[in-house]
Amino acid sequence: MIGEMMSTLNGWIANFGVLSEAWRVSIVVFALVFGTATIAYVASHIIGALESRFSKTNNIWDDALLHATRAPVVAFVWLQGIYWAAEVAHHYSSAEIFKANGILLQVGFIFIFVWALLRMIKELENIVVSPVKMKKPMDYTTVNAISKLSRAVVIITAVLISLQSLGYSLSGVLAFGGVGGIAVGFAAKDLLANFFGGFIVHLDRPFKVGDWIRSPDRKIEGTVEHIGWRVTTIRTFDKRPLYVPNATFTTIAVENPSRMTNRRISETIGIRYADVSQMATIVSDIRSMLEKHEDIDGKQTLIVNFLAFSHSSLDIMVYAFTKTTQWVRFHEVKQDVLLKISDVIESHGGQVAFPTQTIHFGDEGRLPGQSKDRDAQSESEDARTEKGDAQRVSRNQDSSRRDRNRRHDTQAGDVGEQSLDAGDGD
Structure with missing residues (x-):
């Protein structure tokens, strides 16, 4: 053409x-x-x-x-x-x-x-x-x-x-x-391993772009930016890019906090031993406050109970879940809950406990019981000393009397005299 x-x-x-x-x-x-x-x-x-x-x-x-x-x-x-x-x-x-x-x-x-x-x-x-x-x-x-x-x-x-x-x-x-x-x-076995690792990630979908993930097995935590066939790009919380080979996700455990339904408040709050009479009322009021709080999910587990006698406080366990899952909003709700708990304790004349220690001092820096024991011990030693001296004096007087009696009854040159001075003879 x-x-x-x-x-x-x-x-x-x-x-x-x-x-x-x-x-x-x-x-x-x-x-x-x-x-x-x-x-x-x-x-x-x-x-x-x-x-x-x-x-x-x-x-x-x-x-x-x-x-x-x-x-x-x-x-x-x-x-x-x-x-x-x-x-x-x-x-x-x-x-x-x-x-x-x-x-x-x-x-x-x-x-x-x-x-x-x-x-x-x-x-x-x-x-x-x-x-x-x-x-x-x-x-x-x-x-x-x-x-x-x-x-x-x-x-x-x-x-x-x-x-x-x-x-x-x-x-x-x-x-x-x-x-x-x-x-x-x-x-290229490593390249193929990463390729199939990426395929498994796309197939199982443990996370997606935009999710916050972390691994308890590795130092991996951040927001997923891209899922490639060889590597997955994660933006850490200090804004650094982290490139993770996809084969890694087939051998480690991965948490996906982005898919959580609630965030948990778990605190142990102590009051003074002097406030033990108000414990039941304080616990009841804290529980009522949490049940009425608009940011606390009442459908989840809610526990407020007297927990234990601690060294310096009476411990109360507070366990609840917030409706929000956003990190910043969660801390705002938690702050509000803790402040209201403090108000409940103060409204009943109680105080939040802190570690304390009480030390008692007696006369001359000794405890009263210790002083009495030492005085009693000293008196007992003095009595034993006087008794020993009296016994020694008594034994010496008896020996002197026997000596004088023997010398009085025996004349000079007598056999008994000789036997006493010279011993046994022939």
Whole structure:
């Protein structure tokens, strides 16, 4: 077709003998490129006008279709125009590059079609998760996972079709992929582990973008910003980005505080031992206050009881749940509850206890009982000493009397005298 058109045009121009062949080719190529630019400009404005008109309707799918195909249509016009210009140049030139016009046209058409599909998938993703465009928007994490999987399928299919268009056998490509896949699997096992870890996260949905998560097994805590196929981006509370490989989530426990239904107030409050007579009334009034508090969830567990005799206080356990789950609002409610508990205690003449210790001092720094014991012990020791002295004096007097009696009854030279002084004799 291009050849017939060029032959007719050349014959018509040659009859006039105005221009040389090179000039004629240049003029035709310029005319084709200029016409392509004009058609692309007109097509872009037509689609833009249609998009502006259909945006006023309630149907949102036509808007997505027109917005997704606007750029690919312009690219297709340019592809076709350049192909015709290259065919005209090939008609007058034997350069090898012009022989690939047909193959480049097929590959270019596949590229443009895939580009349009990818844009359409992205537009649909933005629609189904938008609360403005949908009455019941879908979960962003799930839609994002389906969108990524769809784009991967489209790209892989386009690559295989392009290889077939370039003359490569798909059976050989698939066989090479099977053998090479084993080597790649061993070499990139961590990458594959992260890929399947991301797939499991998208499938099980333990968390989604915007959730606050933490792990008791690792130092991971923050807000999820992005869930990729290899890593998940978490913004910590000190505003630092934390990139966690997806394979990590298959081996650790993950808490999702964003899905909590209530926040808990658990406090132990002590009053003085002097206020034990008011304990029952104080406990009852605190319980009544919590039951009437507008920010305390009465459907959850509520406990207010005398807990234990502590070292310096009588302990009261307060256990309740707030309706809000917001961190800042929770602390405001907790502050209000604690202040009202303090008011209840003071209204009954009681006080909140604090650690105390009482020390008693006697005369001369001794305890009374200790002084009496020491005085009694001293008196007992003095009595025992006097008794011992009396006994020793009595024994000495008895010995002296016996001595005098013996000397009185025995005369000098008597046997008894001798036996006493000299001992036994022959």
